Amino acid sequence: MSSAVSTKSAQSTSAPVVTGLGVAAPTGLGVDAYWQATLAGRGAIGPLTRFDATRYPSRLAGEIAGFDAEAHIPSRLLPQTDRSTQFALVAADEAIADAELDPDRLPEYGMGVITSASGGGVEFGQRELGLLWSKGKDYVSAYQSFAWFYAVNTGQISIKHRMRGPSGVIVTEQAGGIDALGNARRQIRKGTQLVVSGGVDGALCPWGWMGQLATGRLSRADDPAGAFLPFAEGANGYVPGEGGAILVVEDAEAAAARGATRDYGRILGYAATFDARPGAKGAEDDQLAGGAGLLRAARGALADAGLEPGDVGFVFADAAGLPDLDRAEALVLARIFGPGGVPVTAPKTGTGRLIGGGAALDVATALLALRDGVIPPTVNVAAPAPGLELDLVTEARPTAARNALILARGNGGFNSALVVGA
């Protein structure tokens, strides 16, 4: 064992292991609360309360209710952090504690932080830019210098836990949570012992809301049970939410050497693709309703993992909630697994789409599903729309699966896929 550890600094080829999880989600703050709600199919989509959205065309969101920042965040960090950064710090604290990690006992340059983000501390930034505009520069917080920035969650986690190894931020809209984990794996293969990764996001303020509205993909429904219905006949857009997950990803040998006790599973395969610009799509895109890029990502992740489709026990879908995008994803899954050939779920129907945090939460949830042998349900969707050949999981379902595939798409052409194994 000791010889393996002493030579690992060069390169590592074995799959990295996830040794700690932390979750901040509308359906539960903390892994246990979130997982129980998810298994029970409890959703948290409701009317926006963070600001008055009554005059906006979309008025529902997945909010984390009742968050007491002062109870969770050190006093020095309160004035300098956006709400989404506070969620990221809480999730990172949970993941690091769950991994039984004492950063003071490990080399600070051997631990990195790589998270996904979309706009950074958008609510913080809106407040300070509002002060700049209405009152002048003397009224802007000194902390605006970094609190708005999309790398801020990575930076605050890095500072708080003294992790100074390879670090960064991935901005690929809603594919980001998977891309961050793919990059964490890359750094671990290059010799970094451990990366705190995943993503936590949220911008439920007018500025952030405008950015989401501009995609044209938001549901305008007012009924929380009828707003985000991926794969359903009534699919009418998605509902944004806040939150995400942080994962401690470690080199397997290094984790064993430090006596890590948790083992949620391994990152076996990863691939990311970018869609061709509209009009430049080929024949395969015509057959797959624009899903050729997603197909390449999913197949790439399977090939990277060295697995066949039959080795995958269930799929966490991107679940856009728009008929054309849902159809493309269903066609891609049917192409790989055969019609209805694999159980497919989308627990994000309970939280809304968490932008930079969503895919990370999906990966964490898939690992919990492998651990407990149960696929959590898609909520609010009774059955797939006619014509979609999909085995959609709408009640918690036992599984003996050893491996899972997680898909994510980000607005702008991002497709990412991750394969995890128990």
Added chain:
Amino acid sequence: MSQSTIDREVLTQLLRESAGVEEGVDLDGEILDTPFVEIGYDSLALLQVTGRIRREYGIDLPDDAVSDAETFRSLLDLIQKAPLIAS
């Protein structure tokens, strides 16, 4: 001369509200001559509090002078000797 009403108690409160307090640090304790870095305050924290002092008390403190003030006592001294902004 400044008509400042900022004394130790007020500055402590302003620091607490603007930048928080490092865990394990007692701002009411023997910290007057302890370097700011040792009680958890960096230059941004000091800019945050001096910005508020400028807005609420009309006392303008040059950024250079603030960064030269390495302790609570020297910052308080700087504040109490600073001229008021004409308003």
